[in-house]
Amino acid sequence: MRAFSYERVNTPQEAAEAVARTPGAKFVAGGTNLLDLMKLEIERPTHLIDVNHIGLDTVEATPEGGLRIGALVRNTDLAADERVRRDYGVLSRALLSGASGQLRNKATTAGNLLQRSRCSYFYDTALPCNKREPGTGCGALEGFSRNLAVIGVSESCISQHPSDMAVAMRVLDAVVETVRPDGAARRIPISEFYRLPGDTPHIENALEPGELITAVTLPAPIGGVHLYRKVRDRASYAFAEVSLAAVLTGDRAYLAFGGVAPLPWRVEAAEEAGGSAESMFAAIFAGATPTEQNAFKLPLARRLLAATLEQRPGARSRQNTQGAA
Amino acid sequence: MTMPLPTTAPATTTDHRQTVELTVNGEHRSLHLDPRVTLLDALREHLDLTGSKKGCDHGQCGACTVLVGGVRINSCLTLAVMHSGEEVTTIEGLGTPEQLGTMQAAFVEHDGFQCGYCTSGQIMSAVAVLGEIGRGVPSHVTADLNTVAYSDDEVRERMSGNICRCAAYPNIIAAIRDVHEQETTAQEGRA
Numbered sequence: 365m366r367a368f369s370y371e372r373v374n375t376p377q378e379a380a381e382a383v384a385r386t387p388g389a390k391f392v393a394g395g396t397n398l399l400d401l402m403k404l405e406i407e408r409p410t411h412l413i414d415v416n417h418i419g420l421d422t423v424e425a426t427p428e429g430g431l432r433i434g435a436l437v438r439n440t441d442l443a444a445d446e447r448v449r450r451d452y453g454v455l456s457r458a459l460l461s462g463a464s465g466q467l468r469n470k471a472t473t474a475g476n477l478l479q480r481s482r483c484s485y486f487y488d489t490a491l492p493c494n495k496r497e498p499g500t501g502c503g504a505l506e507g508f509s510r511n512l513a514v515i516g517v518s519e520s521c522i523s524q525h526p527s528d529m530a531v532a533m534r535v536l537d538a539v540v541e542t543v544r545p546d547g548a549a550r551r552i553p554i555s556e557f558y559r560l561p562g563d564t565p566h567i568e569n570a571l572e573p574g575e576l577i578t579a580v581t582l583p584a585p586i587g588g589v590h591l592y593r594k595v596r597d598r599a600s601y602a603f604a605e606v607s608l609a610a611v612l613t614g615d616r617a618y619l620a621f622g623g624v625a626p627l628p629w630r631v632e633a634a635e636e637a638g639g640s641a642e643s644m645f646a647a648i649f650a651g652a653t654p655t656e657q658n659a660f661k662l663p664l665a666r667r668l669l670a671a672t673l674e675q676r677p678g679a680r681s682r683q684n685t686q687g688a689a
Numbered sequence: 690m691t692m693p694l695p696t697t698a699p700a701t702t703t704d705h706r707q708t709v710e711l712t713v714n715g716e717h718r719s720l721h722l723d724p725r726v727t728l729l730d731a732l733r734e735h736l737d738l739t740g741s742k743k744g745c746d747h748g749q750c751g752a753c754t755v756l757v758g759g760v761r762i763n764s765c766l767t768l769a770v771m772h773s774g775e776e777v778t779t780i781e782g783l784g785t786p787e788q789l790g791t792m793q794a795a796f797v798e799h800d801g802f803q804c805g806y807c808t809s810g811q812i813m814s815a816v817a818v819l820g821e822i823g824r825g826v827p828s829h830v831t832a833d834l835n836t837v838a839y840s841d842d843e844v845r846e847r848m849s850g851n852i853c854r855c856a857a858y859p860n861i862i863a864a865i866r867d868v869h870e871q872e873t874t875a876q877e878g879r880a
Contacts, residue, residue: 367703367725368724368725370705370707370770372771392771395766395768396763396767399727399768403746412724414770414771444825449827449834449835456827456834460827460829460831461829464748464850465761465814465847465848465849465850466761466762466763467748469762470763470767599849600829600845601849601850
């Protein structure tokens with residue numbers, strides 16, 4: 365690990381001031397992804413600003429009937445929150461399917477959104493990776509790509525977004541609230557938060573340098589059947605090959621896929637058109653460009669979608685609405 | 690031909706050390722540490738509490754599991770300086786060789802290990818898992834998110850962050866089940 369200095373701040377304002385005066389600084393909250401990457405010298409901050417003591421660690425009701433989730437609410441606590449369990453089951457399910465108990469106890473809401481790639485070429489500093497070192501190329505294009513993305517990719521990068529929580533946030537139309545180093549706050553819909561890689565895969569989201577996530581808000585609950593189904597290589601503590609966050613109401617199937625794209629993959633037009641699982645799959649995955657190694661993700665996604673849609677209200681094999689995937 | 694030795698001295702680094710005040714197993718400890726020192730290294734290298742083990746050092750194996758403020762975490766993936774002012778419990782805090790803690794005794798009774806390298810992490814996690822189930826914290830295998838009850842499946846899912854390459858898993862489950870039953874009996878006895 366490279367040397368760095370460390371400071372603890374006590375308010376979001378202090379965090380903004382600290383980051384504004386310290387080039388090369390990064391915020392640290394749970395640290396489970398950042399420290400992993402710092403040990404490998406993939407992340408090399410010269411200064412860490414510890415934001416664990418600035419508050420922002422509660423889940424509050426909003427005047428609109430939704431929830432404001434503080435950036436520092438731990439994944440375990442968010443999944444266990446009574447309101448989340450009752451009204452946003454897809455979010456509890458997604459959180460509980462991710463990582464391990466120890467990691468969920470540390471990982472925060474904001475940090476989970478900002479997880480970096482788990483592509484093995486991003487992790488191996490001896491190999492090319494445009495995300496880690498822009499301009500070096502993509503080792504995965506002709507390398508090991510079984511776990512990587514099949515849609516939304518570019519010639520520069522085919523890495524997939526690893527978060528489960530973010531997939532549920534996408535299907536719930538969450539909004540990311542931030543504060544910039546100059547103190548200005550803004551609200552970014554999750555649909556506009558993540559960036560496709562294009563030729564700048566090192567830019568992963570809409571945050572500006574030093575911008576701090578303060579909260580994630582959820583709109584009022586819409587009811588329906590909430591499901592998060594995750595297909596992976598082992599039954600626990602593994603990243604998704606394909607996952608599907610679904611909120612199924614009488615009118616519409618709200619659907620976001622994980623494990624298949626550089627960001628939580630959702631195609632609202634397919635939901636509006638509705639129809640059979642087959643036609644929705646075709647619309648959601650139109651233009652997919654899998655590699656030979658990860659082409660299996662497409663039929664897997666199609667079957668996952670078909671099985672999930674069978675749990676629509678009124679569908680023939682309706683299950684317990686809280687059933688585990 | 691031998692390679693010439695580097696002629697430049699290593700770059701001097703600024704001293705970033707800070708005072709870190711921890712309460713470890715009920716005892717106050719004051720350290721002066723570089724911020725790079727993980728909580729695991731602080732415990733093992735600076736406080737000689739070598740029960741917590743370094744397996745992968747990346748949060749994948751769980752051998753470093755400790756409790757901070759009663760919550761289980763991977764001590765390898767957090768900095769000691771981030772925990773100044775907090776309470777840490779390690780395997781040494783659960784019991785002694787002469788007087789084992791309940792979970793430690795159950796692991797011995799049920800042969801819940803072979804090489805023993807993962808064992809302190811397994812035991813720290815196991816203690817926390819029973820607490821999480823008792824507090825109604827749901828898991829991936831909880832059928833109804835609002836109804837959390839002990840089962841071997843719940844324990845398997847919740848222990849997935851602790852790897853045992855000797856594959857002592859069935860006996861680990863038996864040890865945890867035993868402690869759960871002891872606690873349930875004790876609670877019924879008090880009721």
